[in-house]
Amino acid sequence: MNIELKPVNTPEEIGLLCRLAKEAWEQAYSELLGLKQVEYMVEKFLSPPAVREQMDKEGYIYYMIYGEGEPGGFTGFAPGYGGRDELFLSKLYLLPHMKGTGAARAAFKLIEHEARSRSLSRIRLTVNKGNTHAKEVYEHWGFETVESTVTDIGGGFVMDDYVMERRVRNA
Numbered sequence: 001m002n003i004e005l006k007p008v009n010t011p012e013e014i015g016l017l018c019r020l021a022k023e024a025w026e027q028a029y030s031e032l033l034g035l036k037q038v039e040y041m042v043e044k045f046l047s048p049p050a051v052r053e054q055m056d057k058e059g060y061i062y063y064m065i066y067g068e069g070e071p072g073g074f075t076g077f078a079p080g081y082g083g084r085d086e087l088f089l090s091k092l093y094l095l096p097h098m099k100g101t102g103a104a105r106a107a108f109k110l111i112e113h114e115a116r117s118r119s120l121s122r123i124r125l126t127v128n129k130g131n132t133h134a135k136e137v138y139e140h141w142g143f144e145t146v147e148s149t150v151t152d153i154g155g156g157f158v159m160d161d162y163v164m165e166r167r168v169r170n171a
Contacts (some may be wrong), residue, residue: 001067001101005110006073008062014048017064017074021046024073024093032130040155046091054078054090059074063110065103072098075107079118086165087115088127088156108141122168126161135162142166 005115008017022042044050054060058078065073073094081088089111094103115123126149127134135145143164151159 001103002069003101003103003106004069004107005075006066007061008064011048011052013064014051014062016071017062018042018046018048018051020064020071020074020095021091021093024095024148026165027096028093032059032128037147037155037157040157041153044153044155051076055151060090061114062091063107065098065107067098067101067103073103073107075111076112079113079114079120081124084123084124084144085120086122087111087118087120087168089123102138114169116170120168122165124163124165126159126163129160129162138164 006137008014025038025042025046026035051060051062054076055062059080060076060078062074062076064071065075074091075093076091078088078090080086092104092107111123121142125137125138129148141152143166145162145164147163149159149161149163151161155160
């Protein structure tokens with residue numbers, strides 16, 4: 001499959017990303033977290049105003065992932081997040097038809113390149129403790145669990161995650 005990653009910048013691109021995020025999150029998390037928490041988190045973290053604010057104020061970079069010209073996923077990350085020597089991989093989601101196509105691998109190559117080009121020493125991410133498949137994928141890519149966190153995100157909800165990290169490999 002022909003995989004392309006394209007930067008997200010315009011209001012139209014952000015709108016597309018947010019529509020795809022809603023679909024991806026409902027498929028990935030409705031059973032695990034419940035639809036109410038999924039809807040709350042999508043509105044809080046992946047609505048157009050939230051994405052724009054992350055880009056403008058927190059240095060987030062978003063890419064849409066296309067397979068054969070059709071949108072099928074996205075990634076979002078923040079190099080140097082919080083002034084740290086790391087790239088924070090906040091989001092990497094694929095729709096079901098994109099899994100197993102090499103799209104995640106292509107996204108990860110881009111993410112690692114972004115970290116390396118900024119001389120950052122590690123990539124850090126959080127993964128829901130119940131999302132065993134994602135955790136296994138990250139472990140396959142060399143990530144290790146470094147801590148366990150429970151974060152209150154408001155609305156009566158928490159994020160119950162593992163924090164994982166991986167050293168950036170030199171080119």
